[in-house]
Amino acid sequence: MIANQQVFQFVLHLADDSLILGHRLSEWCGHGPTIEQDIALTNLALDLVGQSRLYYQYAAEIEGKGRTEDDLAYLRDVIEFRNHLITELPRGDFAFTVLRQYLWCSFRTEFYQHLLTSSEIKLGELAAKCLKELQYHQRFSITWINRLGLGTKVSHEKMQTALDELWPYTFEFFQPTAAEEKLINASLIPDCRDIRKTWDQSCQSVLREASLVVPQEHWDFQGGKEGMHTEHLGYILAEMQFLQRTYPGLVW
């Protein structure tokens, strides 16, 4: 029997991933290289924060203890967050931003495709809602990977540097936690290990086309899904949660 607690944690993981990556993207607002791209990145941020709300609401419902989406987003501390480490890394430059978006997004769309048929109907419904937006995000980021990867010497170098930095963080996408193993065994969620091959092939092909080279030697990072985070997450939360922490229960 699957404890609600495990589904709750898994839904929180999906919510946290979107919220934290959305927050990082929102940092570009007013700082984009052109106004068109500025608003494009801000729109991606809005999509992701919107998606996180769907999952926080569902998580609150599963938990059934009266906590709201706001409580879950704004009143948990670092160790309770379940996002992949890649989402919390500092904003970086534009190359870093679009490449992270692509790496995360191509994993997430692949994962949601498989989640569509989950026996937990609600998980399939939410995945379907998110997929449409994420597929657009993916096209957006591939366009930029090509433009910058095949652009000038400088833009190519920036993309390659970003890839060298980001690649080790993709390892975590394919490492189920102990709690996820139980959900996988109950056929409630896809086994992330199974989608590694497909993801890897399409990813390598996109990167190769942009003449970027996946680094051969690197460390693999993980721990985010179990609450072990980089130092960066604390600073995000300090800033993002200030209002609710300072004025508890504040409403408009």
Add this chain to the structure above:
Amino acid sequence: MIANQQVFQFVLHLADDSLILGHRLSEWCGHGPTIEQDIALTNLALDLVGQSRLYYQYAAEIEGKGRTEDDLAYLRDVIEFRNHLITELPRGDFAFTVLRQYLWCSFRTEFYQHLLTSSEIKLGELAAKCLKELQYHQRFSITWINRLGLGTKVSHEKMQTALDELWPYTFEFFQPTAAEEKLINASLIPDCRDIRKTWDQSCQSVLREASLVVPQEHWDFQGGKEGMHTEHLGYILAEMQFLQRTYPGLVW
């Protein structure tokens, strides 16, 4: 008759100045150019945070409403902070850091010298305690202003850039608020306008010796002492107050 409220606000101003500048200095911990300077900056930070405690404790006593030094440091929002704007500006590079330290510190020591004879005995006592440390801070920063101002072309340029940025923020040192005017008229605190000339002379002499030129054209900034701050203060408080906001009443 001088309302306690005005003395309270003035003491808070002294406390906030030291806390916020101390916080900025503390950001160098682990990032100094050499280990000796790293620990030197961290020691200045400790001195200033220590001084802020003396003033917060005194402010809490004046207020007499049961708030503690921790409440005053960690549970007030931006608009209630009374520090000079210069103290909240981002850390900057090493040139910026030592020059800010000098500009602020040379004003503060001059001001405290005059405060020694305040008819509010406690204010004189606290000023005397702080002066000894601040005089050391001043010597420390003058040494670096000379070394960098007269050093290489690059170090000189960095110092001059820092001076151009910082100078407009010194204006605020010499603008009493309406509340301060009342304390001045009651001879409780020195008139900051009166010490401008002495400060200016010694300052210009130190800068000239380091072959630095005070910018002629600039905007003058003010507002910090009345709660009108730059965007930077909010980020400082978000980070600095996270613990007390998140775990109210937390003790070791």
